[in-house]
Structures are given as C-alpha cells and as structure tokens.
Amino acid sequence: MDIKDLFLTPIYLLFIYAVAFVINNRIRNKVIRPYFIPALNIKIIGAIALGLIYQFYYYGGDTYNYFKDSKVIWEAFLDSPFKAISIIFTDRQYDPSIYEYVRRIYFYVDPNSFHVVRLSGFFGLFTFHTYSLIAIFFAITCFSGMWALYKVFYDLYPHLHKKLAYAIFFIPSVFFWGSGLLKDTITLGALGWMFHAFYFGIIKRQYIVTNIVVMFLAILVVQGIKVYILLCFLPAAFFWIFMEYRARIRSGLLRFITLPIVIAISIPISYRAITKITEENTRYQLDNITATTKTTAEWLRTVGTSQGGSVYSLGEFDGTWTNMISKAPVAINVSLYRPYLWEAKNPVMLLSALEATFFLFLTVRILIQIKLSRLFSILTSQPILLFCLIFAITFSFAVGVSSYNFGTLVRYKIPMMPFFLSALYIIQSQAIKKKKKKIFQNSFQNNTLENPLVLKS
Template identity: 50%
Template sequence: MELKDLLLTPLYLLLFYGIAFAVRSKVTNKFTKKYFIPALTVKFVGAIGLGLIYQFYYGGGDTFNYFNHTKVIYQAFGDSASAGLKLIFGNHETFDPEITRYIPQLYWYNAPTEYFVVRIASFCAILAFDTYTVIALFFAFISFSGMWAMYITFVRIFPLAYKKLAIAVFFLPSVFFWGSGVMKDSICIGALGWVFYGFYHATIDRKNIITASFLGFIGAYVLIAVKVYILLSFLPPALLWIFNENSSRIRSAGLRMLVKPVFIVFGLIAAYFGATHLTAGDDKYDVDKIGERTKINSAYLTSQVANGSAYNIGSFDGSLGSMVKVAPQAVIVSLFRPFIWEVRNPVMLLSALEAILFIYLTFSLFYRTGVVKSFQLIASQPILTFCFIFSIVLAIGVGTNSGNFGTLVRYKIPLMPFYLGALYIMQYKAAQLRAKPQVKSVRKFRQLAVTE
C-alpha cells in the first residue's frame, strides 16, 4: 500500500456511502433498513483488513498478485487506451501486436479463471487510479450488492427471522473478511447471491421474472467463469426446490406420486447436462477429471503446510467412489472444524469460534426437537431442504479439495450463510412446533418484511 491509498481511500469511502444512502430507501424497508449501512461497513472493513493482513502478516499473496496485474494493464492504458481496453476486454485467442509487449508481464494471462478477476480489478483500477485499497472497496461494494440480494431473498421467504438472517449473511467474520477484498471469493459470493435471488424470484415466487432472470444469469455467468463448482453444487438442490414447491401445490396425493418421478428425472438430466457441458475440457473442473484433480490438490496443499494447519480426512485414490467414502469427514471438517485445540494462529481462531457456533446450534436444535422430527421439519420446508443439501454438497467438494484450514476457510464461505441461515429458520420453525405461538397479523408482517 502507498501514500495515495491514504489520500484516496477516505474520498472513495464518502462516494460509496453517498451511493449507499441514496439507494437504501429503494432496497430496504422498516425492518431491513437498519442493517444496510452496518453490513456495507463490515464489507469495507473486511476488504481493507484483508489487504493489511496479506501485506504485514503473510508478506504477499494472491490479492497482491491480482494488483500487480492491474499495474501492468493500467500502464498499458496510460500508453494507449486501446491497448488497455484490449487487455481487459479483448479475446486472448487472437494475436494482437499492440498488446504483445505487455503479455509476458501478465503471469495469469492464459489462466481464464484468475484473469477474469484481473479483468474486473483492472476495470476498477481505471476508476481508482490503480490504488489497491480503492480497488478493494470496489470489490467489497460489488460483493455487497449480491449479498444484499441474498439477504432480502431469505427475508422474503421467512421474514420472522430477519434479525438472525442478517447475522448469517453479513456478520460472520470469515465471510466478511475473506469475501470482501481483491480475491475470487468476493466476486463469487456476490454472484451466488444474485443467482439465489434470480432463481427464487423467477421460478418460485414468479415475480419480476425478467429482471430476476437477467440478474441471476449474470451471477451464473460469473460463477461459470471463476468457480463453476459453486454453481454445480447449487443446481441439483435448486431443481429439487422447484419440485418441492410445485408438488406441495398439488392436492391429489396420487397425482403427486405420478409427477414426482418426472421432476426427479428432469433434475438428474439437467444436473448431468450442467456438470458435463459446463466443465467439458476444463482441466480443473471436468467431471471426468474431478476426482483425480481433488486428490492432487489435497495432497499438494497438505504437503505445503508446515504450520500445523493441515488436516487429514482419510485416504482416497482420486476416484469418485473413494470421494464418497471420505464425504462424511469432508462435511465435518467443512462445517465443524477447526476445533478449538487445532488453532495455530488468529485467523484459525475466528474460524474455530464460528465452528463452535455451528456445532452448538446444530446439536442443540436436533436435541431439543428430536432427530426424527428435525429431519421431518427439514423435508417439509423446501427452503431448509435446499439450504442443507447445497451446504452439504459444497462442503464435500471443498473439504476434499483443500487439505488445510488456511485454504478451506476461503473455499467454504459460500455455504456458510446458507447453512447458518437454515439453522436460524429451523430454530424458529422448531419453536413454533413446540410452543405453537399465536402470531398476530402474520400476513401484514410478511408484507412489511419484504423488500421489492
């Protein structure tokens, strides 16, 4: 970070807050309004804090690798606006002599997923005079837009839990720290929020279908470009959600039994199509190579960790069958670890405290409600079914693909709001089942708690 970071950051903060206050009334209501600015603030704190941690604690890392790429492109833009724009928006498959001299300086030029983030960062750099902290604020602001969309979608589905849902989406330390700076994770969790918003409003709520579909497709495009496995984890439970919502509207039990196989088959076909066509030919995510790739990544990351943050979920040979065997351990390590005695540094301590919260809420809910009744409750509520299946599927993926807690804490942040949000919704539902409280004017409250 440089002197211009200190000079420009306060000015851009005023600009972003000015925009936020200007749009707040359009995207909030009397219940959600009070969370808008605090949620944005923690994103800004996370974005700046991540840069400071990487600079003074880690001594470098991916966030500064992205920034180094923006320096090259910003210089190219200064030499020739045409060259700069070609590096940001151009097609890499076409030879262009105007940008040839810059390409050797761009280590990730031929790495599509990383360079997609470089494109976004470089566009922000032009608006930010290539100032790292200001670029980080842009990333936080972009990410926040998607996470706010995620939050108001949750609130629309279950408005009674709007306070705790705000905690689940915005105020988990790992989520706002790792999901706010100049990293893939910031872009992906924001994009996931827009996918969730678009999917729900276009297929379940069926309001503002065109706008919701457009925003959802933009989010899906970003996930395909950066971390397609998040979208692939989202797809099967989302299709099951559609079935559950529609089957509950069919009064005839016999007709439901006839329609159910159709939805299941359709879901399997769509999931297979997405998994095979979206990842075909991709060395990282091709389904034919994912087992082998997972084994390589896990072994490499484990071997690189010398500070005690590695974990072992069991041996597997890279086949999908062996991944199934280690799946339970992968879920446990993703949702409930590191345990407090496994903490080796302050970053792991935050993750361990979050894991304690997850453990406490999970086991207390199942204990107080009963195991059978808990699963019946999850099966009866489509949003709970979706959240838990999505969280478990993604937990298996990141748990087997990491190998150490340092990378796992970043990989798992997309599932954390959904898992904790589901626990909080389940907490309310379970309390209603036990006490059967009388809630006055539920319809009025639902209307007030929804932002459209």
C-alpha cells in the same frame, strides 16, 4: 499499500457513503433498512483489513499478486486507453498490439485468475490503481449480491430478519475473506445475485426475463472463476423447483409418493446441466473430477506443509469415485465443524474455530430439541431449506475433500456458510413455532375438559 491509499481512500469514501445513504433512504421497507449501512460498513472494513493482514502478517499473497498484475493494465491505460480496454476484454488470443503488456501478467495463463485481474484493472482505471480503493470496490460489488441474497430470505421469513442478517452479513470469515481483492469476493457476490434471480424469476415468476438475464450473467461469472460452485448449486436448484411444485399437491399421501419421483427426475437433469457447463473445462468434467480433486488436495497439502500451515488428513486418497465418496462424512464434518478449538494455531484459524464451534453447538441443540420425524416434516414442507442444506452439504464435501489445509479451507467454504447458518436458524424457528402451537393446543384442551362452558362460549 502506500501514501496514495491514505490520501485517496477518504476522498472516495465520502462519495461512496453519499451514494449509499441516498440508496438507504430509498429502501421502502423500514425493517431491513437499518441493516443496509452496517452491512456495507462491515464489507468495507473487511476489504481494508484483509489488505493489511496480507501486507503485515502474510507479507504478500494472492490479493497482491492480482493487484500487481492489474498494474500492467493501468500502465497500458497511461500509454493508450484503447490498449487497456483491449487487455480487459481480450479473448486471450495472440494480439501483437498488447503482447508487450500481457506477457508481464503472471495470471494471464490462468483464465480463472485472469478474470480477477481484469476486474481489478477495470476498477483501477477509476481509482488511479489504488489498492485500498480497488479492494473496496470489490467489497461493494460483493455486497450488492449479499443484499440480494438477504432479500430472498427476508421475503420468505420476515420475522427472522435479525438472525438472517447476522447469517448473511456478519459471519466474520465471510465478511473478511469475502470482501477483499480475491476470487472469493467476486464469486460470493455473483452467487447472491444468482440465488436472488433464481428465486424471484423461477420460483416466484416475477420479472421473469430480467431475472433470467441476471441469473445467466451471474452463472457466467461463477463459471469463469469457480465452476465447482455451480456444480453444487444446480442440483439443489433443480430439486427446489420440483419440491416447490410437489408442495402444491394437497394430498399428503400423494406428496409422500412423489418424493422419490422428484429425486429421480432431479438427478438426471442435474447431471445433464453439469455436463453442459463443464464441457469446456476438462478439469471439472465428471470423468476427470476425481483426478482433479486428488491433484488439488496433494498440491494444497504440500504448500500447507512447506509454509507451516495447518494441514488435516482424511486418509489415503487414490483418485477413484468410490474412495472419494467414502470420505464424504469426514469431509463434510471438517468443512462445517472444524477446525476444533484445540486445532487453532494462529489468530485467523482461531476465528474459524470459534465459528465452527458455534455451528456445531447450534446443530446439536436443534437435533436435541427436534424429533427426527418433525425435522423431516419441516424440511419436506419448505423446499428452500432442502436447497440450503443440499447446497451446503455438497459444497462442504467438495471443498473438504480437496483442501487438506485449514488455511485454504476457511476461504473456500465461505459460499455455503450463509446458507447453512440461515437454514439452522429457520429450522430452529420452525421447531419453536410448532412447539408453542402444541403447548397452546394442549392448554386449550385441558381448559376445555376442566370447564365445558369454554366450548359454548
């Protein structure tokens, strides 16, 4: 950041908030309207804070590497706007007209990271390539997806609007790591739009064509940057579809019988979809995913150790499916409930430890309050809960088994955190609701026995 950030950022923020308040005033629902501006505020604060942390605490990092690469696009724009546009939309084939520029882009050889450079370069054209403003536009892009995500949960559970707002907008790790100039910001926003379009277009069948187009575009964004998010999302989504239709069966016995059928159908369809999505990405093809996981884990563990990072261990990993699956329980635990408080070695890690402790406390509290039979009933009667838990658990396994470093894990796991915490709040609410209903029924029965005239009245 430099003097340009201090001068231009306040000017742009005046315009951004003018537009934001216009949109806020047009939100018809008076219940969710109060969350719009605070949620936007926290994203913008997160974007600026992340930049400051990387500049004054880490002294560099991915966000500044993306910014540095996108500066080449700005320089090309000053020479010729056509060249800048050509770099943003290039198919990465040799083009002599832009070669002198792209050869200076470090992430040009990495298609996943280059997508971030493209977007940064695009926003840079309208912000005089100012870091804080580019980061803020990344945050706003992500916020749009998070707001879409919130609207889905509110549509299903309007009485939980306050807790769901916290779960989606105000988890510190999510608004911090999911707000700056990083891959995570783009994919988190795209995931929100994908979830919104899937729910309203496929589950509720509203504006089907529009929602399918939005979902397709969001899938392309996620696939281009972090395809493993899709590998966890799709099985949960297909399972949700079948469970939604199963829930419409009136016979309890028939619903019970169809549960294994639903599982049996969902697995091969998910397998086929995953195979199709990863056919051009050899790293994440099912035949190669264990080797990719092993390589990624070893690299991150080495980087974490060399930089004094907080490394964790799941035991020896030999790159086989059997070995990787055997680590599922500890990998899921490390993503959901670690680092523990005593494992925190710096302020950023302490923040993650506090969140993990809260997740653990809430999970244990729910398990104490609810019998397993009642929990099973709640989950099978509400398909979205199964979606959230399947996505959160499979995603936790995927990042937990491949990170081996708490510093990277805290970033990688943010896509599942809003879903997991929302599911916990919903389960807790359903349990309290059923408990109150049972108390009321028992009270009514006792009053009836003591006073038979109650029945006559």
